[in-house]
Structures are given as structure tokens and as C-alpha cells.
Amino acid sequence: MKYAKIISSGLYAPSKIMTNQEFERLVHFTIDPYFTEQIGINHRRLSNEEETPTYMAAEAAKRALARINMKPEEIDLIIVGTDTPEAISPPDAARVQYLIGAHKAEPLAFNVNASCANGALLLDIASRYIALGDYKNVLVIGVYAMTKFLSWKYSWEALFSDGAGALILTASDEPGYLGSVARCDGSWWYNWGIYMGAGTMNLQGFERGLHKLDLRAAYPATVNEEGWPLLLNRLMEKCNFSKDEIGMIFFTQVRKKTIQKVMETMGLAEEKAHMIMHKYGYTGSACVYMAYDDAFDEGKLNDLEGKVIIFLTSGVGYQQVAVAFRV
Template structure:
């Protein structure tokens, strides 16, 4: 801090899928630039700052949180990044989000008086969206790298809804022992929840060196990112 560094720094804004997409980008930068040995990928969430006082739905769900991973380029380790799979659906831009702010729609007195600032849920999200979406993306990711679902040792999902994760694991025909839940500890921490859940799984010993891991994250927009790697 306070000194120039020969390094790159940038933000990825893909709502709650930001960490998974940033992770994929960071690995690819390391792979194509041999002068870079390490990358720090941080997922951060501060949605409570944008929740309106009268929003009784959002207050109990969203929380502040952050998680980070350090990636090292090392050809002599069994750890490896196998690949990522992304998906987007721009037709869902007006389902949920923060629509006031920036140059397009500045937060003015009129916007505040109309209660249009902060997080807005404009349309109901399809209740089964992630139940349908996540297994499809996971299967495509694994097929791209000729990995069978049963070969994956652990799955880390966006921690928005425990029952959704349970249904997704059922759709993948996988036991719940191969996933981790942390929403009961922290609330929903958006782009921070995947590295937070990963940290807990490693700390608790449910993820070990040499395990094949899948990260599966999705967020408003719709933006989706997934990763397959050997820890």
C-alpha cells in the first residue's frame, strides 16, 4: 500500500457470479503471462447498504461478507484448473437489481421520494430457475473436460437457498455430504459466499488436496459462472 507495483488490478461486475467469473479470468491470465506467478481473487458483498428500510423481504436474507483465494502458477503441483463454463441471459435484467445510481439514473431527491433507490425486486424470480439451471451448467462443464459427475469430490454452490441446493444435488444424483452450506452461519453473502463456503469445507476437512471441485455461482442479470479444478 502506498507504492507502485508491477501488477494488474481490475473489478469483475457480474452480480453474485462475480467470484467464479473472476477466478476463471485470473487463471487464464496466469496461464498466458509467465511473468505473473500469483493472483489474488476476492469476492465481496455489501448488499445490506442498498436495502431500503421498508424492505422486509430482503433484510433477513442479505448480509455483508467476503472471501478470497490465492492462485499460484506452478507446473510441479498436482493441483490444476481444468476449466470454466459461463452462461448469460440478458432478458432477466429487470427481475431484481439496483437500478438507480451512476450516470444513467442518478440517485436524486425525486428517486428517493419515489422509493426507487437501492435493491428493487421488479419481477418474481422463477422458483425453479436454479434447480433447472445449475445441473445443466455443471453437466456441460464436466462434459467439456470429460469428467463424470461421480468423479467430482465436492460441489460449492451460491448460498442463496438451501432447499435449492438439496434439489440440485438430487438432480445430479449426488449425496449432500459432497456439498457445503454456510448460509445458516452468515446469511446470503453473494459473490463472497463461494470462497467462504470453500474455506469452511477445507477447514473442516471435507475438501482435501487432490479433490476435484466444482464452483457453481449465479446472480442477477442473469450471469452464471462455474469452475472445475483439482485442489
């Protein structure tokens, strides 16, 4: 049996920045000090017309490849996770395959959409493919272009930012991938999302604004404050490791105070939860890979040999996924 091991990372963030003050002037709502202090976001990154989802995904992938001097044709499988795709069809992953120069080797490429829970889910899928022996090197990419779907008239839209993160996994004889746990509750499906689809692709759908992100009813803080510790405890039990073995947790970067609360609940030091919302805003499907890449560049992963790192992601719908790797 082969285990999946993370061997490289890369991120891409647009250079255009909108500060909280600029956002307030645009939408005529006051969001600070709440957004800076509670959410942890003081600015957001906005992609331009050229920085499409496939472009950002490909740039993050290229940086992950360059970090370890891997050639694109060495990639056997590409999985892109996003709920802001460049097109409904064909999948972004096929375009990314071409943009990074991997098309000559013809690796399989497909999209996954578990909203912002994509990060952990893609790692779980990739690890299972590797365990089966079908693929050696798998590229997973999370990309987010949610600012393209905003109305720019609500205070809650200050949360969103654009960007992409990529990880490369390879087959190893030693863990690597330990396992995953997940939960989903579709009774929350109508709370928050972009509801334009096959049944609403008409003039009435556009007039109702269904092509824009719509917050119909907020999720309670307990969704993550209670759900994340629940999954962490399940993951430790399933994969047979203790809290003392946890080296780093990469949470969905949606709210600083929630992450701090969960770490306190779990009795874990806050520095084991690397946060990047103050640098990149909230980048949905991309955020945990971007956080991993940022932690790597800061040297925080250097002394974690033998420790366990966890990716724990949440998305509207809702779904939550946690996956563990032994470093």
C-alpha cells in the same frame, strides 16, 4: 502452459448479528419457519461504518496471505468482484491493493461486476491470466455489503448479509484449473437490482428509491434448479470428468433447498455441497469463497486429492458461471 492452482483462502464476517426474530420485529413480517427451514438462514451479519467493502475485502485477503505466510508484494494481480462497491469510481481493487500493503510492488488491480456470479467468474479470469504466463500469483476477492442498500421494510430483505472471501491462485505445471462454462439471459435484467446509475443520478432517482435494492419480479426457482444441473453437465462434458470425480461443489449460498434439490437431481451426495448460510447468511459475491474457506477449516478438503472441486455461481441480470479445478 501453466495451470492455476488454489493455494489459500480467507474470509471476513462482521461480528454484528441480526437474528430472524430481530428482523421480524423490525419489518413487521413473519419470515420463520420458512427462512430457517427452506432458505437455511437464521441470522445475518451487518457491517458497521468502519467495515466498508474495501476494509472487509482487505481483511479477507490478509487472512489468505497469512495462512501461507505469503508477502503482499508477491501478489501480481488483484481482482475484486462486487455489485456493492465502495464507490462507482475508482475501483475497490486499487484501495484493497494499498490496504494489504501490495502497492509497493504495483500489481494490477481491477473490479469485476457480474453480480452474485462473480465468484466463479473471477476464478476463470484469474486462471486464464495465469495460463498466459503473465502472472504467477493472483488474489481474487468477493465482497458484499448489500445491507447498506436495503430499505428494511420487505420480508425478502432477510436474505442479505455482509462479508468477504478471498482466494489465492498460483501457477502450477499440473491442473489446477480445468475450464468453465457459463450462460446469461439479459431479458431478466429489470427483475432485481440497484437501478441508480448515470441516467437516474438525480433527485427523482432518489425519490423513486433507485439507490436501494429493488425486487420488481421474483426469479422462478427453476432458474437455479434447472440451470445449475445444466451447467454441471456441460462442465463435465467440456472438461472430461465424471460425477464420481467430483469432490466438492460450492454453490451460490442463496437457498438450502435448491442446493439439496440440485444435488439430488445430479445423483450426488448432499455432503459434497458445503453450505454456510446458517453461519453467515447470504453474502453474494463473497459466498463461495467463504464456503471454501469454511470447508477448509472444517477439514473437508483434506482428502480430495485427485478429485474435482466446482464453483457454481448465479447472479441477477441474470448470469450463471461454473468453473472446475483438479485438486
